[in-house]
Amino acid sequence: MKSNSLLEDLVDLKPARVRFAPSPTGHMHLGSARTALYNYLLAKKTGGKFILRIEDTDQKRYVPGAEQELIDGLRWLGLEYDEGPDIGGPYGPYRQTDRKAIYDEYIQKLIDKGSAYPCFCTPERLAAVREEQMKNKVQPRYDGHCRGMDPGGAQKRVDSGEKHVIRFRMPKEGKTTVSDHLRGEITVDNTTLDDSVLIKSDGWPTYHFAAMVDDHLMEITHVFRGSEWLGTFPLHANIIRAFGWQEPVWVHLSVFLKPSGKGKMSKREKEDAIKDGYSIFVTGMSELGFIPEGLNNWTALMGWGAGETEDVLTLSEMIDKFDIDKLNASPAAINFARLDHFNGEHIRRLEAWDLAKRIRPYLEREGLVVDEGKLQMIIPIIRERLVTLDDCVPFAAWFFKEVATPPAEELLPKGMAAQQVKQMGAEVLEILKGLPSFSHSTVEEPMRKYIEEKQLSPNQVFGFLRVAISGQKVSPPLFESMEIVGRDTVLARVARAVDSL
RNA sequence: GGCCCCAUCGUCUAGUGGACUAGGACGCAACCCUUUCAAGGUUAUGACCAGGAUUCGAAUUCCUGUGGGGUCACCA
Numbered sequence: 001m002k003s004n005s006l007l008e009d010l011v012d013l014k015p016a017r018v019r020f021a022p023s024p025t026g027h028m029h030l031g032s033a034r035t036a037l038y039n040y041l042l043a044k045k046t047g048g049k050f051i052l053r054i055e056d057t058d059q060k061r062y063v064p065g066a067e068q069e070l071i072d073g074l075r076w077l078g079l080e081y082d083e084g085p086d087i088g089g090p091y092g093p094y095r096q097t098d099r100k101a102i103y104d105e106y107i108q109k110l111i112d113k114g115s116a117y118p119c120f121c122t123p124e125r126l127a128a129v130r131e132e133q134m135k136n137k138v139q140p141r142y143d144g145h146c147r148g149m150d151p152g153g154a155q156k157r158v159d160s161g162e163k164h165v166i167r168f169r170m171p172k173e174g175k176t177t178v179s180d181h182l183r184g185e186i187t188v189d190n191t192t193l194d195d196s197v198l199i200k201s202d203g204w205p206t207y208h209f210a211a212m213v214d215d216h217l218m219e220i221t222h223v224f225r226g227s228e229w230l231g232t233f234p235l236h237a238n239i240i241r242a243f244g245w246q247e248p249v250w251v252h253l254s255v256f257l258k259p260s261g262k263g264k265m266s267k268r269e270k271e272d273a274i275k276d277g278y279s280i281f282v283t284g285m286s287e288l289g290f291i292p293e294g295l296n297n298w299t300a301l302m303g304w305g306a307g308e309t310e311d312v313l314t315l316s317e318m319i320d321k322f323d324i325d326k327l328n329a330s331p332a333a334i335n336f337a338r339l340d341h342f343n344g345e346h347i348r349r350l351e352a353w354d355l356a357k358r359i360r361p362y363l364e365r366e367g368l369v370v371d372e373g374k375l376q377m378i379i380p381i382i383r384e385r386l387v388t389l390d391d392c393v394p395f396a397a398w399f400f401k402e403v404a405t406p407p408a409e410e411l412l413p414k415g416m417a418a419q420q421v422k423q424m425g426a427e428v429l430e431i432l433k434g435l436p437s438f439s440h441s442t443v444e445e446p447m448r449k450y451i452e453e454k455q456l457s458p459n460q461v462f463g464f465l466r467v468a469i470s471g472q473k474v475s476p477p478l479f480e481s482m483e484i485v486g487r488d489t490v491l492a493r494v495a496r497a498v499d500s501l
Numbered sequence: 502g503g504c505c506c507c508a509u510c511g512u513c514u515a516g517u518g519g520a521c522u523a524g525g526a527c528g529c530a531a532c533c534c535u536u537u538c539a540a541g542g543u544u545a546u547g548a549c550c551a552g553g554a555u556u557c558g559a560a561u562u563c564c565u566g567u568g569g570g571g572u573c574a575c576c577a
Contacts, residue, residue, distance in 0.1 A: 057576095344539095
């Protein structure tokens with residue numbers, strides 16, 4: 001519920017305890033990155049705590065290495081957490097599989113209160129019931145077979161080791177009203193709610209139970225989660241109310257849609273994204289040359305109206321501006337072109353030494369031996385040309401390796417014959433050789449003078465030199481490049497080009 | 502299909518009854534700058550889903566429809 005009463009503003013500014021609670025079942029998705037970011041921003045904004053909790057109660061879906069990837073992803077994004085499985089904290093443990101005793105204790109409390117009950121129905125019976133319901137066009141729901149069982153008798157069967165689950169005893173009458181910070185109040189008829197499973201027959205809790213218990217015990221004040229939880233929101237509220245606990249502020253974030261805006265990313269779109277040089281996973285993004293500053297900025301603004309004008313924001317500016325009242329409830333289509341824009345902007349804002357450090361791996365990945373001094377000199381002439389870090393390869397790789405003699409057709413500027421170019425090259429070479437010093441400023445002037453004398457266009461002379469020296473039609477600015485590769489290399493490559501014509 | 506959520510330029514968004522001739526950003530187009538590619542600068546195109554209702558006045562409130570999304574597990 002949007003509110004700007006003074007009282008609620010003050011409440012919002014109390015230090016928040018927020019958590020990012022992923023399950024280690026695969027790669028870290030862009031949507032997760034945004035959820036983590038919003039959590040982080042609110043924690044920093046209010047001077048609160050950002051917590052990482054691993055929700056790994058489903059061993060069937062457990063993916064080895066996924067937890068580490070999550071942690072690495074968070075660190076890479078710059079979203080340091082204050083409490084988590086690998087660093088500990090006063091509310092631990094932070095991995096749900098390490099909290100089994102806690103869930104056992106709390107489910108017993110719920111059973112004792114009469115708000116939960118053991119259910120001995122077999123999966124086969126449940127499937128049959130569901131099938132029958134579907135056939136009769138009624139909504140598939142648990143039929144309450146074990147709901148009315150005598151607690152003492154049920155307990156005996158449990159004690160004897162009979163296989164069972166624990167279900168929530170959902171109120172059968174009335175309505176449940178829940179409140180989402182972005183959407184206001186949502187009221188549903190309790191008849192539409194189900195007696196959901198809280199503890200599975202393997203003894204582990206479901207999300208519904210574990211997350212509610214943990215959020216309470218960890219004193220979570222705000223829950224950011226995807227809108228896919230809206231359907232089970234009333235269930236969660238009822239569980240919390242059955243315990244008599246206080247609810248956190250709920251913020252259900254909208255989902256990311258595929259670029260067309262029609263539906264969420266499918267397998268097909270994920271493959272298309274890869275083909276286009278993008279990814280919907282955080283780790284993929286870093287390999288593709290995106291930087292955390294750019295990625296954070298991009299995801300932050302999908303679902304958040306940060307301001308009227310300035311869109312390029314650093315993490316600390318985001319903390320400054322962050323406001324959960326400004327979050328948007330409508331779904332947002334992924335727009336990779338916008339990511340390019342933010343990434344380029346943030347690359348240009350990096351300190352030269354920082355950019356050099358970040359670019360180096362992409363060059364080395366190409367098998368190049370990168371000289372630090374040279375790299376430093378290259379930064380100023382390529383930085384505004386980079387959209388992603390790996391764009392440095394086409395612009396800068398040639399500085400660090402031998403380049404093959406370009407084919408004649410590449411060497412010839414438009415509308416010039418080979419003989420003419422050969423002569424031009426020879427003349428230019430002579431001028432270059434005669435220069436007392438060799439820097440971008442001492443080279444440019446004589447070159448321009450030559451162009452004027454010969455009534456040539458800059459394109460003709462510079463184009464030839466560019467290809468002769470870099471081996472490419474596109475390069476960073478010519479004279480700065482010449483200075484960096486050095487006089488000897490320039491002379492040798494120009495001479496070689498002239499000879500080849 | 503039931504239930505729930507959402508609805509402003511192609512996309513992300515600003516907008517909380519009059520300051521809206523609806524603002525910004527990305528993209529697209531044009532021009533300027535220019536040795537290539539960029540970056541930068543200037544300009545242009547471009548939207549309140551539809552219909553009712555409330556009101557002196559609606560992008561903003563309400564209703565209906567339509568469209569889109571989510572969810573209906575012993576997954577999270």
